Amino acid sequence: MLPEMPAVYKQLLDQLDAGIHIVDRDGKSLIYNEKMSRIEGMNKEEVLRKNIMDIFMFASEEDSRLLQALKYGKSFQSEKQTYFTFKGKEITTINDIFPIEVDGISAGAVEIAEDITKLERMARRKRNDSLRFTFERIVGESIPLQETVQRARQAARTNSSVLLYGETGTGKELFAQSIHAESPRASGPFIAQNCAALPESLMEGILFGSVKGAYTGAGGQAGLFEQAAGGTLLLDEINSLSTPMQAKLLRILQEKTVRRLGGTKDVPVDVRIIAVLNEDPLTAMQEGRLRPDLYYRLSVVSLAVPPLRERIRDIPVLSRYFISLFNEQFQLSVEGLAEETAYLFHAYEWPGNVRELEHIIEGAMNMMHDTGRIEPYHLPGHMRMRFSKEKPRPAESDEHPQKSLKEHLEASERMYLEETLRRTNQNVTRAADMLGLSRQSLQYRLKKLKIQRPDTAES
Incomplete structure (x- = not known):
């Protein structure tokens, strides 16, 4: 047992500008100083002599660093932790936690906490300022799109991994942001990383973090898995990762821990993964770009985002949306599509999907003055050429007039x-x-x- 602390020491602890919480070997609170009381918004009478599992809302004992220090003799340094009190107050702190031994026997554990709750909320708001999309902002009325939206809404209710796949430009990140925004993790961070954007030598440190000196110039920093704790991590073009990197990713998903580059300890991570592929996952597996075991782990919920050619009825409403958007940006008053342009849009195959439609409308409106409708001659050359190609024919004459x-x-x-x-x-x-x-x-x-x-x- 821990010896009773003299009253003078308790008074000294109350003067410290750091939260102090000490528990005995049974997990009951013995010391709870004034600073910790202010951080967590609880009176000492509500905490002292009570088990910490009755005071805080942890899913299990493994979520409490104090109990891990007590049970396994683990120490934690500069450990970021977000948790809830029994009053429902969310707290984020940076902690040093270590076990206490008396005569070689575990007698308790101590936590020294620095409050960063306000800083974390500000950082979270800043991170989520980049979220531009929710389900309500997904434009389209076609059956294929609405079926995908309905399935995505259902997936948003859980914490299961999601695999989004579809052609370039179909709006996969739009769905990913919407899933996060409607999920229980909406107040947590949403972090997106394109796995093909950086060399793999850099990607490993970015995803998993590193300890100081792990490689030349490396400083100790948390990776995206740790940064996204409590929220969602979007991994785009995951099929661009090498097989060894995919194996490391699979281990993290299975064990829910991450080991920093050059580190020796595993850090628990609580993050939802949304993976994105720009091709059919079965094709990616057959051709060796996606590990089958990783696919089955990620595709708890699998959503195919339909290409624009399968949702043709959405072209008019998407066109109106983009015209309105660029009218505001360019200070124009474009009225819409001319009838001939609408025919061309319906007949076109849209290999670049919604993104291509957006860029074509933007380019056309750059060619316009103040008002009017988008005519075929406003469209980019490649689209005009697509519909002006004809089979070879005799030189023009009265008998072979040029087609209108x-x-x-x-x-x-x-x-x-x-x-x-x-x-x-x-x-x-x-x-x-x-x-x-x-x-x-x-x-x-x-x-x-x-x-x-x-x-x-x-x-």
Whole structure:
């Protein structure tokens, strides 16, 4: 047992500008100075002679550094810890914690705490200022998009890992930010890292942290896993990591601890992982860019973000959104898309997806003055050329007149409708939904363009 501390020493502890909390070998509080009382917002009478598991809201004993010091004889230096009191107050401190032994026998543990709660909240607000998206800001009405949003909302309710995959420009980070913003971790940090942005020699230190002297010029610093504690870590293009790095990542996910580069101890981490792939994960596994065991660990929830060509009915609403956005930025009054431009947008395949649509509208509006509609001649050259290419034909004459823009557009529309019907196995209802049209409107266009369908097709 710890000997009773003289009253004069207790008075001295109350004068210190550091929180002091000492527990006995049973985890009951013996010393709780004035500074610690102010940090945690509790009176001494609410703490002394009570077990710390009754005072603080820990999921288990392993979450309490004091109990770990007491139970396993561990010491912690400059350990950042966020926790809740039984009153529901969130506290963040930097702690030095070590066990106390008397005659070689464990007698208790002591915690010396520095309060950084206000600093942590300010840093958290600053980190989350970069969050621009929530589910309410996801633009689109198509069935494929709305189904993905619904699944993502369901995933947001838990702490399970999420794997987002889709083509470049589909809005995967938009979904990742929205999941975080609607999750129980919304008040925690959201940190995003593109795994292909830096050499792997630097990436390891950034992700896992390092101790001072681990490599030339290395200072002791926490990695992104520690920085994202209590929040969400987004790892983009995770398939760009080497196989050994993926193995290290898998170990962290399984053990929920991280060891800094050059370090000798494992640090517990509480972080949700959202991984992002710009390709189908099955293809990435088959071609050796993604470890199967890592895939199965990450894909507790797996969400495919649909490409723009599968959500054609969203093009008008997305176009209006981007036009409004750039009207405000450029101080313009552009009214919308001209009819010919709208036809071109529906017929285009959009390999760059929503990002390409955004950039094309931005580029077109740079070519405009104050008002008007976006005409085909405002569009970038590659898009205009895409719809001006024709098969070789004889030199122009009265017998071979050059096609008008209307004829070009009708030919492009015919090809696009035929391709959509082919993709939907001639199902008019599904094709109409993909095109953002009513069933009656599509049937009218098929009749107008004289597009024939097999007798076995849905009528």
